[in-house]
Amino acid sequence: MSTPLLAAVVVALGAIGWLLGSWRSKASVGGKVSTLHSRPGYYGAYVLCWTILPAFFLIVLWSAISPMVVSNMVSSRLPQNVQDGVTQARSLTTSAINTIERGLATLSAEDLEKAAQPNTDVKALLLSKGAPLAINPEPYAVNAALFQLQAKRSSQLLLTISAIGLALLCLGFALFQVGPKLRSRNAVERVALAGLFACSMVAILTTLGIVLSMLFESIHFFGIVPIQDFLFGTVWDPRFSAAGSSGEAGGQFGLLPLLWGTLYISFVALLVAVPVGLFSAVYMSEYASGSVRLMTKPLLEILAGIPTIVYGFFALITFGPLLRDLGAHVGLSISATSVLTAGLIMGVMLIPFVSSLSDDIINAVPQSLREGSYGLGATQSETIKRVILPAALPGIVGAILLAASRAIGETMIVVLAAGIAPNLTLNPFEPVTTITVKIVSQLTGDLEFNSPQTLVAFALGLTLFVFTLALNIYALYIVRKYREQYE
Amino acid sequence: MAVETAPMTPDSALSASRKNEAIRARIKRRYSAERRFRAYGIAAILFGLAFLVALFSTIFARGYTAFQQSTFTLSVVLDQAAFGSSAPTPSELRMADYTKIANRAIQQALGVDPNNKADARAAADLLSQNADTQIRKIVTADPSLVGQTVKVDVLAHGNVDSLLKGQFDRSVAESRRKLSDKQLGWLDRAIESGILTKKFNTGLFTYGASSKPETAGVGVALVGSLYMMTIVLLVAVPLGVAAAVYLEEFAPKNFITDTIEVNINNLAAVPSIVFGLLGLAIFINFMGIPRSASLVGGLVLALMTLPTIIIATRAAVSAVPPSIREAALGVGASKMQSITHHVLPLAVPGILTGTIIGLAKALGETAPLLMIGMVAFVVEYPSTPMDAATALPVQIYMWATAAERGFVERTAGATLILLAFLVVMNVTAVILRRRYERRW
Structure with a gap:
């Protein structure tokens, strides 16, 4: 029985358990439900939990462990010279065995027996059954595949029997307990609470997954390319990985040009986003009448809802060429993909991030501060400049830092509008490239894992993660601290 | 501070009026600063909104034509000879040379002599490369059509499509154009006679990835x-x-x-x-x-x-x-x-x-x-x-x-x-x- 089907069977057993549980609870008090400790549904749920949960744990554990055991058993049966071979050769053999096994799995029982005989042409047999092989299988590989298939099948059979057995056993046990005294609601609620807690742990698990996976692959990468060459190298020239060349660097992986491009574009973006965002926030919270505010605020927030690919496309087909033509008009050579193109468009994207957070923060400044300033004869703009903005400054800095972290991590705009040439240049009219662009270009197309050319993407990702995490934590800390100040 | 009130001399009156003037000037400055500040705010909001309008209008202007596609309405002759028999087997239906059938139809519709190799090729190039698949689909769905002449809507080539949508520059020298003068002549006549029209582009919603724009969809x-x-x-x-x-x-x-x-x-x-x-x-x-x-x-x-x-x-x-x-x-x-x-x-x-x-x-x-x-x-x-x-x-x-x-x-x-x-x-x-x- 396949695992999904098995899971479905267990769930069906659980449903039966639910019905039996609530029926037995009612029967145990002769239909006088009010004398039960909990409502009958809770008894049903109690039996359901007992039926499903242990069996599910078993299935999950088994599915995690059994493939490892099987592959260990298979590789220990391979000839000694294969076992001692280099890693690549071994993984090639493993994938060959897996391919043969997938072909064998489609065969009927008699055909399998035929394939098991030593002098059968397995390739021809598989071809005749519609499962062509691309390789000429070695006899030991066929044997191993047969063994693997059998091991998998018997493991699955064992799992099926034990999972259903466990489910039935627990069902019986729980059903036996059902009676008017059983505090089933409390038990069910404890299980539900544990479930809720487990769900809230997913956030931590995700962060952990991000950190561990990046760290793991990055350490792998730094085993090939020294970490100082990555962090302080000024040349980015990864070359393409030739097959079989893995193990040596074959290229230069200097982070600095990418980091420079990222920071430069983010700086230009903030030059646009901060003044525009701040002024619109100030206008909206201090000057605009209720109806204007109601209209413009959602309109500006549309800017944050537009997918970044759309901004990128706009930059690519309209804005970049427009800048280039304008530049040509006044005698500047601006390339269509440049720091300026990407930075300006990204700046527009960031406006709502700056404005809506600043808006909240400005609104949180107590009215008494404003009135005090008006009372001294200050005009509205003077009040804003001398009283409100200084009071709101920490929060606004937090908002700007959050926008900066968006800018650093933004991908699609720079992929389409910044260019791909790693340039250490101060000229905003030239193309540069960023960390995110290089992650994309290293990981799209045909991949060969374990080559530094792909692993470097994880090192870049780790850099990006560390940068944005530091910015985020600091910004959130500032914003939170500031909010508490006036509450 | 100064409690004593000096009698008004012409001199002090002058200084008071100067002072007044200075105050008035300062107030004027402060009010214009106020107005400027307010204008910056409005400008910032307008900048954001203007960008929004520019973005949407550009994409709309570039994109709305994609919902229409140029289509030839051809009378396709499903000759029995092309299928081998009058009641073809499914494999004969699948294997028949639909490209040839489609090319014949377009040549006939444009009045091109199929024996003139160059002209025949030029006419066939006006059709999408997907034309054979379209006809095959119709015939395999209803094999009784074999031996008849049916009206079929066939996609035009991407170049023809851009011509109909006005994105094609006729003033470019013929050698550097994707469509020759002769092809343009045929197309103009086809548009006049109504066999080449723009239809709603259902393909955009049904096709998958393709290397040809006319058969690419989402x-x-x-x-x-x-x-x-x-x-x-x-x-x-x-x-x-x-x-x-x-x-x-x-x-x-x-x-x-x-x-x-x-x-x-x-x-x-x-x-x-x-x-x-x-x-x-x-x-x-x-x-x-x-x-x-x-x-x-x-x-x-x-x-x-x-x-x-x-x-x-x-x-x-x-x-x-x-x-x-x-x-x-x-x-x-x-x-x-x-x-x-x-x-x-x-x-x-x-x-x-x-x-x-x-x-x-x-x-x-x-x-x-x-x-x-x-x-x-x-x-x-x-x-x-x-x-x-x-x-x-x-x-x-x-x-x-x-x-x-x-x-x-x-x-x-x-x-x-x-x-x-x-x-x-x-x-x-x-x-x-x-x-x-x-x-x-």
């Missing part, structure tokens, strides 16, 4: 996106709601809870591309789910959407007044019952709004999908979430970087479709909020 990508959104709904909503309920209602104030909170806020701000790397490392390399599968994409997007849903649900749950909870507890409900029976149902509109906004964000997300191999040339509809698939924004990315000019229109068209989806989702969210939101 159909396959839409299915991929649909799978992913379903997975996001199934994974992120239960997880997110459960996590939010725990944090808002049950969590004790301790180190673990604080860590979870900081984590969720950080996850909301982690660059999306990092989630793609996570998906690549965990779901593909570690768990062995095939690359390009919409399952991986869905899971990655679900993890990305999770913080949005958690934050929205927490806000909705905490907006339910404590009196509701206390009333439930007062009549003997357990804490869990008060939440599942009373608090959550009242929070549903808020949760739904948050979910829709999260889904809209996930629908437009591109970067993480590039990491997990969704940049694939997928022609077939994926039948399960484990099949290779692509998504709408990824399709836009692939077309945006395609070299051929005909794809610009398609890209803008696909962008319009994406934006339409987002508008519908966001408007639904706003309506839900307006209609069901309760103020306590």
